[in-house]
Amino acid sequence: MTHELKTGGDRGYLRIATEEAFATQQQFDAIMRLIKEGRADKGTQSLWGFYGTSPSERTTFIRERLLDLGELRIQAMDDTGIDKAVLAMTSPGTQTLFDVEEAREIARDGNDQLKAACEKYPDRFYGMAAVAPIDPEWSAGELRRAKEELGFHGVQINSHTHGHYLDEPQFDPILRACADLDLPLYIHPQGLPDDMIGDMVGVGLDGAIFGFAVEVSYHAMRLLTTGVFDRYPNLQLMLGHGCEGLPHMLYRLDYMHKAGLRSGRYPRLKPLQHDLFHYFRNNVLATNSGLPFGPAIKTMIEVMGEDRVMYAMDYPYQYVPDEVRWMDDLEIPFEQKKKFFQTNAERWFKL
Ligand code: 1DF
Ligand code: MN
Numbered sequence: 001m002t003h004e005l006k007t008g009g010d011r012g013y014l015r016i017a018t019e020e021a022f023a024t025q026q027q028f029d030a031i032m033r034l035i036k037e038g039r040a041d042k043g044t045q046s047l048w049g050f051y052g053t054s055p056s057e058r059t060t061f062i063r064e065r066l067l068d069l070g071e072l073r074i075q076a077m078d079d080t081g082i083d084k085a086v087l088a089m090t091s092p093g094t095q096t097l098f099d100v101e102e103a104r105e106i107a108r109d110g111n112d113q114l115k116a117a118c119e120k121y122p123d124r125f126y127g128m129a130a131v132a133p134i135d136p137e138w139s140a141g142e143l144r145r146a147k148e149e150l151g152f153h154g155v156q157i158n159s160h161t162h163g164h165y166l167d168e169p170q171f172d173p174i175l176r177a178c179a180d181l182d183l184p185l186y187i188h189p190q191g192l193p194d195d196m197i198g199d200m201v202g203v204g205l206d207g208a209i210f211g212f213a214v215e216v217s218y219h220a221m222r223l224l225t226t227g228v229f230d231r232y233p234n235l236q237l238m239l240g241h242g243c244e245g246l247p248h249m250l251y252r253l254d255y256m257h258k259a260g261l262r263s264g265r266y267p268r269l270k271p272l273q274h275d276l277f278h279y280f281r282n283n284v285l286a287t288n289s290g291l292p293f294g295p296a297i298k299t300m301i302e303v304m305g306e307d308r309v310m311y312a313m314d315y316p317y318q319y320v321p322d323e324v325r326w327m328d329d330l331e332i333p334f335e336q337k338k339k340f341f342q343t344n345a346e347r348w349f350k351l
Contacts, residue, residue, distance in 0.1 A: 002325050005081030011328060013338040014083040016345040019188070019240045019289040019312035021090035022073075022117075023066035024110045028052070030097055041162075043191015043211075044096040046201045065316035066090055069117035073315075074124060080321045082313065084123070086349055087114060088156035089130040092190035095161045103132035107142060115150045126351055127152040128186060133161040136170055140177035147181045153349040154184040154238070159219050163193035166219070167226045179232040184285065184348055186238040189216045208241075208290065208317070217244040220284070225257060229283040230273045236285055236348060240312055242296040243286035247303040250280060280304050285348055287312035288340075292323035294330055297340070306336045310344045 007015075032052045034040040040048070051059050065072060069087070077085060089110045094103035107130040114127045129146035131139035146152040155178060157166065166175060166187075178185045189212030192200065196215060200206035220239055229235060239246070246253065254276040260269055274282075286300045289312035300309045311327065313319065330337060345351060 001322075002329060005079070005321060005324055007078060007081055007083045009083070012334065013342040015081055015311065015324065015341045016084045016086070016351070017077075017082050017313040017315065018086045018238075018287050018310050018345050018349070019186070020085040020087050020315045021066060021317065022069055022087055022114070023090045024106065024113055025067060026109060027089065027094070027106050028067070030102060030106060031092070034096065034098075039098070040096060041191060041194050042197050042201055043193070043206060044092060045191075046206050047091075047191045061319075062316050065319070069113065069125070070120075074121060076315060076319060077124065080313070080319075080324050082315075082324070084126060084345075084351065085313075085315070086126045086128060086153060086345065086351075087117070088128040088154075088186065088188070089114070091158040091188055093130050093156065093158045094132045095134070095158050095190060097132075097134070098162075100132065100135050103134050104138055104142075106130075107132045107139075111142070111146060111150060111152070115152075118151070126349065128154040128156045129183070131155060131157065131174065133157060133166075133171060133174060136173045140173040143174070143177040143181055143183060147183055152183075153351065154186055156186045156188050158188050158190040159216050160190070160193050163195055165222050167222045167228055175228060175232055175235065179235045182234070182350075184236040184238050186240070187216055187219055188240060189213070213241055213244045216241075217246050220244065220246060221253070224276060224279055224284075225269055225272070227270060227272055229279050233283075235283060237283055238285045238287065238348075240287045240289035240314070242288055242291040242293070243284065243300055243304070246284075247280065247286070247300045248296075250276060250303055281308070284308065285310065285344075288327075289314040290318050292320075292326050294326075297327075297330065298332065301332065301336060301340075306339055307344055307347070309340055310348070311341045 097103045110130045118125045129152045200211045287310045
């Protein structure tokens with residue numbers, strides 16, 4: 001151990017964790033009911049069939065911690081020197097559900113519960129809204145309520161909704177609401193759609209280990225290459241897990257995108273106003289959730305700029321106090337570290 005972890009800024013910065021998960025009992029029960037009835041997709045069966053029932057130490061800890069928006073969470077933050085947490089309803093939110101009414105009710109109730117927790121711990125907890133993308137118009141209205149009545153700071157969408165992606169026209173009300181309300185759109189993983197998951201469950205690679213990044217990076221590339229950020233130039237897309245690997249590959253993504261355009265290979269790909277580098281430096285924000293890994297953080301800072309990379313712990317899925325010490329000791333300039341831990345989150349979430 002190199003140093004004690006304390007809240008309050010003893011190292012010259014506050015620590016703000018930006019991808020922190022909670023569940024509601026109603027959400028949990030609805031997902032587990034789908035699984036019991038054999039109606040959940042393969043990705044949900046794999047994830048929540050495991051997290052919902054396994055007696056292992058890891059899953060028991062995660063279940064208990066997800067359902068707590070009180071003292072257990074505050075204690076964990078105190079123990080790891082986390083001053084503030086930006087909280088969102090855990091993956092898959094409502095997005096694996098089929099009943100529209102139930103999805104809306106779980107999102108609305110989750111937002112109310114989160115609002116109550118933020119009021120109880122006003123300098124510790126900050127909210128991102130849950131929505132029900134299966135009903136885009138309702139979701140747009142809920143985003144307005146989240147911003148104007150609940151004082152929330154963003155929205156978390158757990159990637160695809162029954163295999164559908166936010167660049168599809170039916171979801172435009174959600175994108176427009178994010179842009180109009182100036183709410184960052186955090187795209188978080190969930191289980192992969194049935195038509196993508198292949199044999200990933202069979203080989204044990206569908207979850208956070210690998211499949212999540214495949215599917216969310218695909219989602220982000222769809223938004224980027226179909227011109228969402230030309231339609232909404234102020235929209236800010238947040239991606240966790242080291243920006244789901246994309247900055248590492250940005251040269252090739254951009255080169256092949258341009259090559260495809262030049263040769264007219266795909267009718268759906270139309271020329272954009274800018275190259276992909278531009279969007280990564282103007283519309284994409286990254287967190288290092290799950291990746292307390294210097295090379296990844298430094299690459300993101302180099303590729304996207306020091307104003308666009310933020311800290312996240314991914315509590316309770318990756319609760320490792322030592323990770324905070326490694327990030328404190330990261331070999332980057334102090335000014336960059338302060339942006340990473342504190343001021344970028346304050347700026348982009350408007351805390
Ligand atoms: C896991 C990770 C599962 C994250 C999650 O939802 C999740 C995991 C079920 O470790 O299996 O949201 N995560 O955010 O990294
Ligand atoms: Mn997460």
